[in-house]
Amino acid sequence: MKIDLSDKTALVTGSTVGIGYAIALGLARTGATVVVNGRKQEAVDKAVKAIEDAVPGARVTGVPADLGTGEGAAALVAAVPAPDILVNNVGIFGPKDFFEVPDEEWARFFEVNVMSGVRLSRAYALGMAERGWGRILFIASESALNIPVEMIHYGFTKTAQLAVSRGLAKRLAGTGVTVNAILPGPTLSEGVADMLKDEIARTGQSLEEAGAAFVKAHRPSSIIQRAASVEEVANMAVYVCSKEASATTGSALRVDGGLVDTIA
Structure with a gap:
């Protein structure tokens, strides 16, 4: 299978390092025009340069924006008004006992991990539907199903992403826009x-x-x-964003190494 996205523009949030960077790099290799996002200009510029070096002729730009705020999301939408592919990857995590997590930390995790994707999907999905094609992908986690006792506040945000992803897929039924979630395990x-x-x-x-x-x-x-390696997760993401994945929507696709003990 040869995935060709040379006529598409892909926005990958939180893509200066880690899984997000690997997805941006993978999409650049398909020919897509890729928009890298991170909070700091220096990190964005570094990631853009790395992709250009790795993929000769890559079409890649970068937009710094803090997606943990509504203002940051609005700034990104203003800079990138109509992508064909949206990968909601930006997220934060960190172990902390339930009884030590204050309200402010619950709110911060929700704003970054959940509302960033809600805001951007709300801004872009209808335009994709009007054009008759689009891909929205949420990078969730196996922690959405297997809530980690040491990161309950994190697991809750990942479960929320699955709810948003499934619900939005149903809302966009028949439009040519697919909405899915990927659940990486430890990466x-x-x-x-x-x-x-x-x-x-x-x-x-x-x-x-x-x-x-x-x-x-x-x-x-x-x-x-x-x-897993970040590349192993990115491989699944690139496929889900492809034209070839047109019958996959409303799905929670696991790249967890079989960690979640279920056959479904």
Whole structure:
């Protein structure tokens, strides 16, 4: 299968590092015009340059905007008024006991992880429908189904993303716009590397080894028994954004290494 998105524009939020960057890079390789987003101009410029270096002739631009606020979302919409593909990837996470998470932290996680995608989908979906084609993708998590006891506030936002994704897919029925969610499991992103840095320093393990040890200790139902790479998650995302995925919508697609113990 050769995925060709050379006539499409894709906006990937939170795409200066990690899974978001890998998705932006993958979409650039399909020929899509890619818009990189992050909070800081320096990080955006660095990611744009990296994609240009990796994909000769890539059409890639960048827009800094803090999508944890309505103002930031409005600024991004003003700069990118009509993308064909929207990947709602931006998100935050971090372990903290339920009894230590204040109201402000619950609200911050909800604004960044949920409302960023709500605002952008609301701004772009009807235009996609009028044009008869579009792809909206939410990067959720296996934590949406397997709520982590150490990150209940995070898991709740990922479950909310599944509700928004499924509901919006039904709202856009018959328009040519698909809406889906991807549920990665533990993935070797920069955020996970930062979470494991103390363990790596203590044991002398590589990131991959520390990731596998974390999975075996904290996600023992994993079938692959390791953390995924960002590229493995991006591969699924690129396919879901493709023209070839036209019959896939309203779905929660797992890239979790078999961690969630269900056949559905």
